[in-house]
Amino acid sequence: MQKTESAGGIVLNARGEVVLVQNGSEAFWGFPKGHVDAGEDALSAARREIAEETGLDNLTLVDDLGMYERYKGAPGGGDDTSEFKSIRMFLFTSAQEDLMPRDPGNPIARWVERGSVEELLTNQKDKEFFRTIALRL
DSSP: OEEEEEEEEEEEOTTOOEEEEEETTTTEEEOSEEEOOTTOOHHHHHHHHHHHHHOOOOEEEEEEEEEEEEEEEOGGGOEEEEEEEEEEEEEEEESOOOOOOOOTTSOEEEEEOGGGHHHHOOSHHHHHHHHHHGGGO
16 A cells, blocks of 8 residues: 655635535545645645646635545545545635636536535545534634
C-alpha cells in the first residue's frame, strides 16, 4: 500500500456555499484536493489543487482545518486500499463565482449549499470530516 500526502480546501463563496468537485470517470464527489508535490508545502499544494480542479485562484485563507486520513476513494464511495492518504485541509473564501476546472480528471465543479454538502460527498471519511468542522464555517 502506498502512503501519500494530500492537501485541499473547503472554499466558501459570498453566499456561504461550498465548492465540490466531481471525478468524471467515477462520479465521485469530494473537496478539491490532491497530492503534495516534492518540495511543496501543504498550503501551496492546496491552492494549486483548488485552482486546477475549480478554476478558483483568488483565494483568501481563513483557517487551517487540520488533517484526516482515509484510503483513496473508489466508485460508489468505497475504499481503494492501494493508497492511504493523509489529507491536510484549509478553509478559504473566494469572491470568484465562475467555476472553470482545468484538470481533465476533475472536469466538474459546482457550488453547493452548506446543508447539502454532506449528502453529496461520496466518501464516508469526507462526510465525517465535514461534520467535525461544519460549525467552524
